[in-house]
Amino acid sequence: MTAPEVQQQFNNWCASARTWSNRVSTGCNSLADTPISAMSQLTTSYAESTPHNSQTIAQWSWDLWLSNDSGYADEVMVWVDTNGRCNSGSFGTQLHAPVTIAGQGWTPHRYPNSSEFIWTLDGSGGVGTCAEQASGTVDLLALLKWMQANGYAAPGGLWGNLLDRRPARNLHREQILAHRILIA
Numbered sequence: 003m004t005a006p007e008v009q010q011q012f013n014n015w016c017a018s019a020r021t022w023s024n025r026v027s028t029g030c031n032s033l034a035d036t037p038i039s040a041m042s043q044l045t046t047s048y049a050e051s052t053p054h055n056s057q058t059i060a061q062w063s064w065d066l067w068l069s070n071d072s073g074y075a076d077e078v079m080v081w082v083d084t085n086g087r088c089n090s091g092s093f094g095t096q097l098h099a100p101v102t103i104a105g106q107g108w109t110p111h112r113y114p115n116s117s118e119f120i121w122t123l124d125g126s127g128g129v130g131t132c133a134e135q136a137s138g139t140v141d142l143l144a145l146l147k148w149m150q151a152n153g154y155a156a157p158g159g160l161w162g163n164l165l166d167r168r169p170a171r172n173l174h175r176e177q178i179l180a181h182r183i184l185i186a
Contacts, residue, residue, distance in 0.1 A: 044143035059086035075119035084132035093120040104141035
């Protein structure tokens with residue numbers, strides 16, 4: 003069974019009003035992707051149930067798409083519940099030592115022969131283990147700002163199709179509990 007996809011578009015930024023076009027009563031002459039620098043908070047809370055058994059090969063993750071990033075990652079995945087896929091063949095080469103962001107341990111990876119950047123939430127065994135966390139909160143903005151500060155995302159990076167939350171396969175139920183987005 004596959005869970006439904008949940009998507010939030012961020013390609014309708016109205017720069018003159020410093021907000022999204024659907025929040026501007028007089029309209030906006032020019033729409034663009036949302037600048038990372040325009041956000042002061044972007045967190046998401048979730049709850050899902052994935053079977054954790056030998057037949058399950060899946061991860062529960064967000065798929066974030068960046069633009070204005072020539073030479074940098076254009077796709078960023080954030081894996082929080084990984085079952086049967088905790089290996090470099092699934093998420094690629096480790097790019098940097100694990101880091102703690104918003105109180106959670108994360109390991110950054112690059113998928114082979116692509117510009118895809120994959121964050122894996124570290125499991126209770128520490129580095130090299132993947133979390134099987136069925137619920138929680140993730141600070142997506144902090145992850146992307148870390149990428150900018152460490153040269154893995156463009157300094158002037160923009161978000162286009164931002165929150166495209168996709169279960170891999172064999173997932174039973176999921177629920178995005180909340181997205182909290184604040185403009186700087």
